[in-house]
Amino acid sequence: MPTPRYSIRTITEQSVKAWFDANAALLPGTPVVLGQTDSERSVPIIIIHAESARGAKDLGAYWLGNFELTVKIYVYSSADDAATKGQALEDHRARCEAVQAIMMDVPGLQSSWTQGKLYMSKFDADDEGVADRRYGNIMQYSLTAVYPPA
């Protein structure tokens, strides 16, 4: 049994990444990294970031290790990708579709949860942008999860 961690955001990032790793075939050649790491960043890349965690509001003052989380998944691709130039945008959108497909499988994500339990994952938004010849999407999800039992 893994040692319980003190941060639900760490648990969340690691669990979501575990589910992405299980579906790596959908994202060929695209590394998946966690938000707060010093790993080298190059495009294409997917960044999983558990941006914020709050005590589950339904439990009021006694949240008892239950949390609501905002998770943002960043998908970045280069318009000048030497390997795929000419279809870079199509490839970028295919990555975004793959991310959504992976996250849509909530039972799969729940099965990949490493510590505690994921109650539910809800899709909030998919925002697309472009800057410095990079395509970027931010997909936001709301998750509700609990620490492992004592």
Place this chain on the structure above:
Amino acid sequence: MALPQTYGVEHQFGPLDVTSSFITIQSDNLKQSTALSVEVKDAQGRVVTVRKDDLRGNLNFVGVLKQGASVPVAGNQITYGGVQYIIDDVSNDGTNESFRRVGLNVTKYQEIA
């Protein structure tokens, strides 16, 4: 020194049943009561014995109507959470900026399978 909280208490999340064929269930509300309540009072009128019997389960659940789905008819039976209920009434609400919401009030009678 306070210790960090590293464990959680798991709770039940969401509706009891999310498998409805005609709606995507949004919420539910279950109540249980007894239809019979017999009281015995003493000489001062205070209740000294109560007999409660004939369990009655009342359930309300609401969801968004699926395209092409048939709305159940009041008086028919419906299964929710593995229990068979009789439909008391059905509401079917829509606006021009939202999905149609269907709500059912149903009852489980103790002696009716």
